[in-house]
Amino acid sequence: MATMTQQWQASMPANIALIKYMGKRPGQHAINASLSYTLEQYLTTVTLTLANATSFRQPNTWPKPAQKRFISHLNYLKSTFSISEHFTIDSSNNFPSDCGLASSASSFAALTQCFFNFMASHDRQSHSTTPESIAYHSSKGSGSSGRSFFKPWGVWEADTFRSANLPYDNLNHRLIMIDNQPKRVSSSEAHQRVRTSSHYQKRAARANERFNELTQEISNKNWDNVRAIAWDEFQDMHALFHTSQPPFSYFQPHTIQCLDLLKDSLINDKNGPVITMDAGCNIHLLFKKASHSEPYLDMLHHCCKDII
Template sequence: MIKETAPSNIALIKYMGKEANNIPSNPSLSYSLPHLLTTVEISKTDASEDQWAALESEYAIELSEKGKARYLKFFKKLKDHFGLSSNYLIQSANNFPSDAGLASSASSFAALTKATYSLAKSELDTEAFQALGFTGEFITDREKLSALSRTGSGSSCRSLFDTWSEWQTDFAVEESFSYSKLLHLAIIAEEDKKEVSSSDAHIKVKSSLLMEGRTARANKRLADLKNALNEKSWEAAFEICWAEFWDMHALFETSEPSFGYMTADSLMVLNECRSYWKANQDGPLVTMDAGPNVHLLFREDQKSCYEDFIKIFENKFKIWGSES
């Protein structure tokens, strides 16, 4: 039995809009969240085809028939790539709720890619494995695996890295900045399954007039954010991240027909964040994915600020935190 895990990630420069094979319309930059994990186990089965089942966990994964077919289709693609012919049982679990804007697709597809890579390493001889272009060292092979994982779920290509990663085209690469470790809080404004999946959002936003110029705006913010993170210009990073997630949500709201993820509670959380910054001239980086929940990232020296936000929201919302 093979067992692997992969983290969720939160993009600060967003991936929204894509071409064939999940090639992004614009670059993205993300931070991995190792406290939000998907676990995948793979074992051989005597069944006539590959199967999927949920592992026991507090947040049991409930895949629709469409979702299950997508996951197994991607596993078949990975098996073909590695030359694996047996049938297997895939079991997976998250330690956080799916479909609630916490990037469960990213972590689940990345974990499946890692697990299939480990499976191939255990079943193929060294020469056959290396003939596929892999060294057998995960750190060395991550970029190649990132390109593979991207074809299953675009944002999953960023969930193969420990902290920062940048995705431009085929694969993601590791990045490093002056802020090497951040604290994370996710304020869960709503746990219900999203009415519009992230995959559907990528298609729908093409109808927004604001898509014109989106790539240029994302490229500019990417360069500005990398500069701010390197120079420890935290307030500048906050402003860039704030503008970026609003840019993405504006695409949703101006699509034809329009759709959206923000709720009254989302807006309440955002207003609290802005008020905190105004009162203290400091605060967390704030962002949202394609969902109603708000993500906050803190410097390591902001533990008191981190605790302030827990106190602000703990009696109103469920909170997922890296320090809890």
């Protein structure tokens, strides 16, 4: 007799940090507070199917080390909650890989939420199922994934995650794609290499100060100051890369060209975007209204591969 396939599924969004974390202590403890905006339109969907052995069935766009890390996180969850079942993992994004969106955040959040859905269906709920608790467990696979459980703003401090009750809850996000190739220096490697920078020692203090300033300026709806702080923050993070020993950079010629064009908007356009970058060459823009983005798309299209 045929048996019914048992499956559980979850979809979780990406997020973009305006206050970054770069450098971490063992156990995924961030050295500073970070603040992110959740990008609800960019989703990773994970399906867990009960199986005889744990395996990964995502199309071959994921390198083997990434697949191993994903399975390792599932094994962490199984061990933590004394689960003996095995699963086949399917994972897919509704956005391109290596486009500058941190798919590790959405994918590990989706895997963790999917695992908790499985436990709920089997009445194994002697543990906390609050978003804060699930986010904590998700962060053991990818620190930034913990922020994806909160919207529109997520906060990560030490090993805790929470929502931030802030305005600007419907920002329009555009991604300026300079390149869609895998990074030569992974984010995980960057976390280690920045420790050799002469700017690293006081990095946490600078980031925490900006965190406090930014949350205050967002609360006050002071858009000009929000934009200025976000600009200074990502420049500070990239300065760590440029001053590491040996130095490295994610900036490409077209990254610099686009940033030069965008920098004028900080002074000359009151409706201009928040500008930020992660550890990569692509640029993220957040606008108060979608209509405000049109002049920028026209201005930037010639110096990038695509605008998403």
